[in-house]
Amino acid sequence: xxxxxxxxxxxxxxxxxxxxxxxxxxxxxxxxxxxxxxxxxxxxxxxxxxxxxxxxxxxxxxxxxxxxxxxxxxxxxxxxxxxxxxxxxxxxxxxxxxxxxxxxxxxxxxxxxxxxxxxxxxxxxxxxxxxxxxxxxxxxxxxxxxxxxxxxxxx
Amino acid sequence: xxxxxxxxxxxxxxxxxxxxxxxxxxxxxxxxxxxxxxxxxxxxxxxxxxxxxxxxxxxxxxxxxxxxxxxxxxxxxxxxxxxxxxxxxxxxxxxxxxxxxxxxxxxxxxxxxxxxxxxxxxxxxxxxxxxxxxxxxxxxxxxxxxxxxxxxxxxxxxxxxxxxxxxxxxxxxxxxxxxxxxxxxxxxxxxxxxxxxxxxxxxxxxxxxxxxxxxxxxxxxxxxxxxxxxxxxxxxxxxxxxxxxxxxxxxxxxxxxxxxxxxxxxxxxxxxxxxxxxxxxxxxxxxxxxxxxxxxxxxxxxxxxxxxxxxxxxxxxxxxxxxxxxxxxxxxxxxxxxxxxxxxxxxxxxxxxxxxxxxxxxxxxxxxxxxxxxxxxxxxxxxxxxxxxxxxxxxxxxxxxxxxxxxxxxxxxxxxxxxxxxxxxxxxxxxxxxxxxxxxxxxxxxxxxxxxxxxxxxxxxxxxxxxxxxxxxxxxxxxxxxxxxxxxxxxxxxxxxxxxxxxxxxxxxxxxxxxxxxxxxxxxxxxxxxxxxxxxxxxxxxxxxxxxxxxxxxxxxxxxxxxxxxxxxxxxxxxxxxxxxxxxxxxxxxxxxxxxxxxxxxxxxxxxxxxxxxxxxxxxxxxxxxxxxxxxxxxxxxxxxxxxxxxxxxxxxxxxxxxxxxxxxxxxxxxxxxxxxxxxxxxxxxxxxxxxxxxxxxxxxxxxxxxxxxxxxxxxxxxxxxxxxxxxxxxxxxxxxxxxxxxxxxxxxxxxxxxxxxxxxxxxxxxxxxxxxxxxxxxxxxxxx
Numbered sequence: 001x002x003x004x005x006x007x008x009x010x011x012x013x014x015x016x017x018x019x020x021x022x023x024x025x026x027x028x029x030x031x032x033x034x035x036x037x038x039x040x041x042x043x044x045x046x047x048x049x050x051x052x053x054x055x056x057x058x059x060x061x062x063x064x065x066x067x068x069x070x071x072x073x074x075x076x077x078x079x080x081x082x083x084x085x086x087x088x089x090x091x092x093x094x095x096x097x098x099x100x101x102x103x104x105x106x107x108x109x110x111x112x113x114x115x116x117x118x119x120x121x122x123x124x125x126x127x128x129x130x131x132x133x134x135x136x137x138x139x140x141x142x143x144x145x146x147x148x149x150x151x152x153x154x155x
Numbered sequence: 156x157x158x159x160x161x162x163x164x165x166x167x168x169x170x171x172x173x174x175x176x177x178x179x180x181x182x183x184x185x186x187x188x189x190x191x192x193x194x195x196x197x198x199x200x201x202x203x204x205x206x207x208x209x210x211x212x213x214x215x216x217x218x219x220x221x222x223x224x225x226x227x228x229x230x231x232x233x234x235x236x237x238x239x240x241x242x243x244x245x246x247x248x249x250x251x252x253x254x255x256x257x258x259x260x261x262x263x264x265x266x267x268x269x270x271x272x273x274x275x276x277x278x279x280x281x282x283x284x285x286x287x288x289x290x291x292x293x294x295x296x297x298x299x300x301x302x303x304x305x306x307x308x309x310x311x312x313x314x315x316x317x318x319x320x321x322x323x324x325x326x327x328x329x330x331x332x333x334x335x336x337x338x339x340x341x342x343x344x345x346x347x348x349x350x351x352x353x354x355x356x357x358x359x360x361x362x363x364x365x366x367x368x369x370x371x372x373x374x375x376x377x378x379x380x381x382x383x384x385x386x387x388x389x390x391x392x393x394x395x396x397x398x399x400x401x402x403x404x405x406x407x408x409x410x411x412x413x414x415x416x417x418x419x420x421x422x423x424x425x426x427x428x429x430x431x432x433x434x435x436x437x438x439x440x441x442x443x444x445x446x447x448x449x450x451x452x453x454x455x456x457x458x459x460x461x462x463x464x465x466x467x468x469x470x471x472x473x474x475x476x477x478x479x480x481x482x483x484x485x486x487x488x489x490x491x492x493x494x495x496x497x498x499x500x501x502x503x504x505x506x507x508x509x510x511x512x513x514x515x516x517x518x519x520x521x522x523x524x525x526x527x528x529x530x531x532x533x534x535x536x537x538x539x540x541x542x543x544x545x546x547x548x549x550x551x552x553x554x555x556x557x558x559x560x561x562x563x564x565x566x567x568x569x570x571x572x573x574x575x576x577x578x579x580x581x582x583x584x585x586x587x588x589x590x591x592x593x594x595x596x597x598x599x600x601x602x603x604x605x606x607x608x609x610x611x612x613x614x615x616x617x618x619x620x621x622x623x624x625x626x627x628x629x630x631x632x633x634x635x636x637x638x639x640x641x642x643x644x645x646x647x648x649x650x651x652x653x654x655x656x657x658x659x660x661x662x663x664x665x666x667x668x669x670x671x672x673x674x675x676x677x678x679x680x681x682x683x684x685x686x687x688x689x690x691x692x693x694x695x696x697x698x699x700x701x702x703x704x705x706x707x708x709x710x711x712x713x714x715x716x717x718x719x720x721x722x723x724x725x726x727x728x729x730x731x732x733x734x735x736x737x738x739x740x741x742x743x744x745x746x747x748x749x750x751x752x753x754x755x756x757x758x759x760x761x762x763x764x765x766x767x768x769x770x771x772x773x774x775x776x777x778x779x780x781x782x783x784x785x786x787x788x789x790x791x792x793x794x795x796x797x798x799x800x801x802x803x804x805x806x807x808x809x810x811x812x813x814x815x816x817x818x819x820x821x822x823x824x825x826x827x828x829x830x831x832x833x834x835x836x837x838x839x840x841x842x843x844x845x846x847x848x849x850x851x852x853x854x855x856x857x858x859x860x861x862x863x864x865x866x867x868x869x870x871x872x873x874x875x876x877x878x879x880x881x882x883x884x885x886x887x888x889x890x891x892x893x894x895x896x897x898x899x900x901x902x903x904x905x906x907x908x909x910x911x912x913x914x915x916x917x918x919x920x921x922x923x924x925x926x927x928x929x930x931x932x933x934x935x936x937x938x939x940x
Binding site: 019021022026029030034035036037038039040041042043045046048075076077079080084088091092093095097098099100101102103104107122123125126127129130132133134135136137138139140141142143 | 171172174175176177178179180181182183184185187188278279355356357358359407408409410412441442443663664665666830831833834837838839840841842844864865866870872873874876878879902
């Protein structure tokens with residue numbers, strides 16, 4: 001039996017009938033076509049599916065779609081607003097991505113990190129990204145990207 | 156939000172990647188992001204047992220579930236008449252090649268072996284149905300340790316491979332090496348386990364197969380590093396469809412590290428399922444499924460010895476290895492612990508006698524195949540650990556013993572005792588640069604002072620060489636490859652002077668669309684933004700061999716350079732005709748053809764292209780249009796080298812290892828894009844640090860995978876890594892047109908030895924001479940006791 005939910009995704013109202021067990025990640029990807037949110041694991045380790053739910057970074061593979069009823073969601077597709085978000089720009093400028101698969105979730109987590117700690121130290125950045133795995137970059141340029149974005153956003 | 160339009164984006168520029176705008180906005184489409192009309196989903200039931208007979212499989216309940224279109228077993232695949240094979244693509248003399256069918260027929264041989272297939276209308280139902288398939292297993296003993304598996308009486312993986320030995324291989328000269336040991340003043344000796352790794356590309360493998368039973372054509376979108384190899388093996392071994400009726404497309408691919416080279420059963424199963432149900436079928440691995448299906452890496456048990464004379468010179472190296480193959484021979488598995496391993500045993504050293512013996516061993520585990528570095532990290536680890544152990548037993552400083560034994564800069568080309576001919580190198584150049592940057596002498600002073608205070612610092616060197624840029628086709632053919640290793644390129648100048656480049660490589664994070672365009676921008680003098688690069692579609696470009704073995708720049712880039720040169724040659728002929736001059740008087744500079752000494756009278760490449768397409772006024776014998784194809788077969792491997800240095804602090808209370816600094820000086824030849832090259836180095840180092848400190852696939856005595864989820868296997872996190880210090884020396888490759896080598900694997904080849912050498916150095920006051928990877932605090936703490 002479907003359950004009716006209403007939520008706002010990237011500024012647009014969405015009404016869906018969903019199975020109670022449907023994961024938010026699958027709602028976004030399969031029902032709404034927002035495939036920028038990736039699924040990289042099944043144990044909530046990798047963070048590729050990270051989105052902003054009411055302004056807070058969550059792993060959408062660990063949230064049921066019905067739990068998101070009434071909430072506001074921002075995915076990677078909703079981050080740019082005419083121009084790239086400073087974090088997106090910083091990832092590009094600093095070569096903070098290679099294969100790009102972890103990137104949407106990583107960028108969202110980095111945005112969340114700076115929203116709670118606008119001027120993090122390198123150590124705070126590295127620990128702040130505890131929940132997001134990248135296999136390509138060795139994190140070196142991701143850290144540089146966050147530092148660059150912090151400068152831009154504080155400037 | 157636009158592309159790069161500057162004109163300074165040629166060879167050597169750190170231009171930002173053109174791939175990135177789609178990736179940072181979530182617009183790029185990976186295989187699992189694709190949907191086709193009528194698409195259904197496929198899941199695969201996998202053996203929970205390392206080794207079991209299959210008495211029966213009851214699929215009736217699964218079939219009865221609403222939304223299930225079909226449930227299939229090996230019998231159904233056999234009955235369909237397809238070949239159903241999953242073949243090995245590298246043959247060694249005497250290699251045992253037991254049958255590997257797309258699903259287990261009557262025996263499962265590892266946890267993860269495919270047993271049954273479900274096709275259903277949606278992915279939740281497809282997973283539900285797996286729970287409703289009942290398999291009556293007859294559990295048997297399994298074995299995971301490659302050395303123990305060769306013992307008499309060990310459980311057999313395949314009845315026709317006694318003692319589980321898949322091959323018995325050697326390289327070098329046993330007699331002269333034994334003689335060197337008989338004459339040695341010192342012998343350094345180590346027993347080494349090279350830990351089994353799980354690749355963990357962030358994108359799990361996936362396939363979307365669309366078979367059209369009217370045309371007989373299969374379009375297969377899949378996570379691949381080499382679409383043409385997959386098309387070939389799908390056609391010949393698995394599906395039996397004619398090669399020209401299969402189109403393999405690599406959409407965006409989320410990392411590979413080797414794991415997406417291999418031809419697995421799963422993607423063939425998706426294609427076969429599409430042929431059964433007449434609809435597009437998608438299969439996407441869960442992460443846990445990738446842990447028990449993606450080919451693992453490494454897994455060696457080795458005894459290595461170095462013979463040293465009284466002057467501290469290396470006179471012999473002897474290595475004996477048991478290398479796990481897993482339950483079946485994966486695509487290139489036999490090559491990895493042989494020709495990509497034994498051939499690297501000379502390292503950077505002038506070693507007069509080498510003998511390396513390898514048993515390839517079947518075990519009841521996930522198959523083992525190429526993983527970033529593939530054989531070369533294992534070889535480098537042995538050589539560089541033995542060099543440090545040689546320094547210890549002789550009392551010579553690790554830097555000095557390396558200097559004393561390096562192949563000298565004037566000794567190239569250098570023929571090793573293990574087949575390879577190194578074409579160029581300056582090993583002390585990289586070493587000196589690294590020592591200066593790290594402050595070697597100051598470190599030794601600091602280390603001594605720290606020890607006085609009970610603080611244990613260590614410095615580890617890894618002076619590595621590797622052979623990549625795979626590879627001269629005739630050479631690999633003579634060694635058993637069932638494939639060529641040349642690369643293709645098409646450079647097509649359109650009538651308007653815009654350019655499309657097609658490459659047979661298939662990038663998955665390396666930035667080829669950027670770097671290959673940089674090559675062409677410099678070669679043709681065309682603006683970078685006027686050049687597009689297309690890869691990863693067997694329907695679009697000539698046959699190519701894909702991206703792995705740090706080959707794309709050296710082979711694919713060289714093919715592009717060669718095709719671009721042909722374009723310039725043809726354009727020069729046309730330009731000479733248009734300028735009414737002799738061809739030998741025509742110069743080409745910055746995209747313009749002009750008569751020597753009269754640059755004001757010129758024809759630009761776009762001018763010439765337009766004339767080439769109009770074909771109203773072409774010189775006699777010249778065909779219309781302006782494009783060229785090149786099939787470039789390299790003359791030799793390429794040989795990146797360098798010095799990596801790790802500095803660690805070991806906590807004497809907990810055994811915890813902290814990586815304080817990691818410095819790499821690499822020589823990868825000429826550099827197309829320094830920013831991208833640095834990124835490749837970072838990623839490689841991180842995977843090597845992962846191997847040395849964190850990662851390992853653990854099987855229990857019954858061959859059950861204990862580290863079978865991302866929860867249990869330590870994929871490194873950001874705070875596990877230091878910032879990396881990188882630098883370069885540049886010794887161009889002498890035999891390819893760009894002077895480039897390879898960079899994708901260098902970091903993972905060099906770094907494990909640097910880290911472990913550093914830990915052992917830190918622990919030298921405790922008499923520790925070796926610790927196996929991963930060097931966990933538990934192991935260190937026990938070693939200090």
